[in-house]
Amino acid sequence: MSESHDHEHGEHAPIQTHETPGEWEVLEIAVRELAIEKGLITADDHRRLLEGIDGASPMLGARVVARAWVDGDYKRRLLADGSVAFELGIDNYDRTNLIVLENTPQVHNFVVCTLCSCYPRPILGLPPDWYKSPSYRSRAVRWPRAVLAEFGTVLPDDVSVRIHDSTADMRYLVMPMRPAGTEDWSEEELAKLVTRDTMIGVTVPRVPSPPA
Amino acid sequence: MSAFAAGQAVRIADRLTIGHTRVPSYVRGAKGTIERVLREFLIPEDDAFGRPHGRRQTLYRVRLAAHDLWPRYRGLASDEVQIEIYEHWLEPVEEAKQ
Numbered sequence: 001m002s003e004s005h006d007h008e009h010g011e012h013a014p015i016q017t018h019e020t021p022g023e024w025e026v027l028e029i030a031v032r033e034l035a036i037e038k039g040l041i042t043a044d045d046h047r048r049l050l051e052g053i054d055g056a057s058p059m060l061g062a063r064v065v066a067r068a069w070v071d072g073d074y075k076r077r078l079l080a081d082g083s084v085a086f087e088l089g090i091d092n093y094d095r096t097n098l099i100v101l102e103n104t105p106q107v108h109n110f111v112v113c114t115l116c117s118c119y120p121r122p123i124l125g126l127p128p129d130w131y132k133s134p135s136y137r138s139r140a141v142r143w144p145r146a147v148l149a150e151f152g153t154v155l156p157d158d159v160s161v162r163i164h165d166s167t168a169d170m171r172y173l174v175m176p177m178r179p180a181g182t183e184d185w186s187e188e189e190l191a192k193l194v195t196r197d198t199m200i201g202v203t204v205p206r207v208p209s210p211p212a
Numbered sequence: 213m214s215a216f217a218a219g220q221a222v223r224i225a226d227r228l229t230i231g232h233t234r235v236p237s238y239v240r241g242a243k244g245t246i247e248r249v250l251r252e253f254l255i256p257e258d259d260a261f262g263r264p265h266g267r268r269q270t271l272y273r274v275r276l277a278a279h280d281l282w283p284r285y286r287g288l289a290s291d292e293v294q295i296e297i298y299e300h301w302l303e304p305v306e307e308a309k310q
């Protein structure tokens with residue numbers, strides 16, 4: 001850019017992409033258009049599916065965890081059968097088979113998919129980029145404590161770590177421990193403590209410190 | 213009827229294969245115990261080739277001690293990896309007799 005060209009806003013990458021679609025993208029478009037042309041699905045079916053996928057977010061999982069924190073019977077049923085999570089009106093659009101893993105004072109659970117990026121998408125949304133990175137996937141099973149420390153989570157020496165490699169048909173949701181000092185909190189307030197990363201298990205929920 | 217029960221000692225087969233198996237190389241040949249029995253699923257070897265009516269096998273969750281998987285592992289003796297393995301990749305292990 002020339003020196004006289006002084007925009008008020010910062011420079012950013014152009015929104016327009018000039019890349020030609022790759023082989024898989026072309027294949028997807030071709031199959032989709034064929035399926036629509038043959039009347040197997042409609043364009044609106046496809047759009048609605050994408051809207052659902054993009055609409056799922058960790059707030060759904062947070063509701064499940066918060067409910068389990070306040071309702072002992074729900075928690076027992078949820079730990080015995082992860083499909084109970086979908087009772088709260090969550091659309092299990094890809095028929096995820098869910099297992100809920102309970103953190104305890106003795107055991108810290110966390111989840112990785114060493115082979116690809118398996119993730120409980122209907123309940124947490126799309127996985128973060130780091131979850132898909134070869135660095136996280138290869139190191140989480142080999143140096144779990146060091147990887148957790150990189151996320152700011154230093155496990156005490158008397159807490160066992162349990163790494164769940166999500167490689168086949170099941171998907172995993174970590175139920176973190178309810179923080180101390182939240183005994184009189186409502187379910188809605190509790191849900192705000194339950195973030196995406198606490199349900200992958202790379203960190204734990206914390207009560208924000210009161211303003212000084 | 214599943215061939216293995218929760219708590220049973222097993223070994224994950226150490227096979228060289230091509231194609232889609234969902235058995236990562238780092239657990240092949242590893243010894244562990246059955247954590248729980250899940251249900252039957254279409255196996256990846258058939259699923260990957262678009263055979264929805266292909267072979268089905270019981271899926272298990274297997275617990276593996278981190279110290280057994282990795283030499284010089286730094287952590288607690290109780291640290292473990294849990295992973296899903298299909299029945300045709302599991303072999304029974306004779307319990308050592310004292």
